[in-house]
Amino acid sequence: AQKITQTQPGMFVQEKEAVTLDCTYDTSDPSYGLFWYKQPSSGEMIFLIYQGSYDQQNATEGRYSLNFQKARKSANLVISASQLGDSAMYFCAMRSYFGNEKLTFGTGTRLTIIP
Amino acid sequence: KAGVTQTPRYLIKTRGQQVTLSCSPISGHRSVSWYQQTPGQGLQFLFEYFSETQRNKGNFPGRFSGRQFSNSRSEMNVSTLELGDSALYLCASSPGRTGQATGELFFGEGSRLTVL
Numbered sequence: 001a002q003k004i005t006q007t008q009p010g011m012f013v014q015e016k017e018a019v020t021l022d023c024t025y026d027t028s029d030p031s032y033g034l035f036w037y038k039q040p041s042s043g044e045m046i047f048l049i050y051q052g053s054y055d056q057q058n059a060t061e062g063r064y065s066l067n068f069q070k071a072r073k074s075a076n077l078v079i080s081a082s083q084l085g086d087s088a089m090y091f092c093a094m095r096s097y098f099g100n101e102k103l104t105f106g107t108g109t110r111l112t113i114i115p
Numbered sequence: 116k117a118g119v120t121q122t123p124r125y126l127i128k129t130r131g132q133q134v135t136l137s138c139s140p141i142s143g144h145r146s147v148s149w150y151q152q153t154p155g156q157g158l159q160f161l162f163e164y165f166s167e168t169q170r171n172k173g174n175f176p177g178r179f180s181g182r183q184f185s186n187s188r189s190e191m192n193v194s195t196l197e198l199g200d201s202a203l204y205l206c207a208s209s210p211g212r213t214g215q216a217t218g219e220l221f222f223g224e225g226s227r228l229t230v231l
Contacts, residue, residue: 033218043203043225050218091158095220101146101209102171103220105158 002027004092004106012112013082020067021077021109023092031097034075036066039089039108048090051075053097079111087113117142119208119223127229133194136226138206140187144219146170146211147189149181152203152225161204164189165211193228201230 003026013019025034036048051059051066059066067076075094079086089110093103120139128134140147148171149161160173164183181191193200204227209220 035218035220037222043205043227045205045207045222045225047218047221052218093158100171101148101163101165101207101211101220102160102173103148103150103158103207104160107157 002029002032002094002096002104004094004104006092006106006109008109009107010110010112012114015084015113015115016081018078018080019082019086019111021079021090021092021111023075023077023106025073025075025092025094027094027096029096029098033095033097034066034068035093035095035103036064036075036077037091037093038086039091041088045091049077082113084113084115087111119206119221121204121206121223121226123226124224125227125229127231128196129231130196130198132196133192134196134228135190135192136204136206136228138189138191138208138223140189140206140208141221144208144210145187146209147183147187148207148209149189149191150205150207151175152205153199153201158205161191196230198230201228203227 005024032053034051038046049061049064065078089108092106146165148163163171183189203225205225206223
């Protein structure tokens with residue numbers, strides 16, 4: 001079974017500062033993918049970044065980067081230069097590689113950016 | 116490229132009724148998954164369809180069902196609605212190619228169901 005743990009229920013960050021959202025995972029699958037999604041109050045789940053378990057380099061997408069530490073089973077999301085529009089719920093999720101599109105989600109972190 | 120489209124966006128039903136939600140995936144994607152999101156249980160996987168076949172199923176009662184059509188569009192149905200079925204229902208679309216896991220897994224805006 002897969003499990004995702006997000007230990008920060010809520011975070012407050014000053015605008016323009018960098019923020020790290022924590023995510024640890026547990027799985028017995030040898031190959032897997034890790035995702036981060038942003039969910040604003042409207043409800044839509046917006047894809048931010050993806051990291052494959054065999055990817056050698058940490059994934060980056062604009063202001064988002066994923067700090068992947070495989071041995072520690074952590075996949076923290078780093079947002080650089082935070083903006084007011086970054087205020088939302090953030091979910092870490094994972095899936096197995098083998099014919100299974102099922103995502104296992106963490107409980108999420110509510111990020112609030114303070115002007 | 117159009118995104119994942121879910122309809123309706125909002126709906127209100129009463130206990131005992133049934134509801135059908137629709138999801139049109141991204142063009143070329145053959146896998147559609149459904150999730151239920153509630154404040155108490157978080158995001159839970161309902162089922163996944165690929166090429167008109169249910170490939171995976173979560174731990175939900177038989178009142179929750181789904182299907183997929185030849186054009187990859189999917190519907191989910193909830194019969195005999197209960198108050199606890201009030202939730203945001205999210206649909207996700209992906210290519211679904213076995214053994215080729217990528218980050219291509221995108222969600223629609225969701226259908227928010229309220230059961231009175």
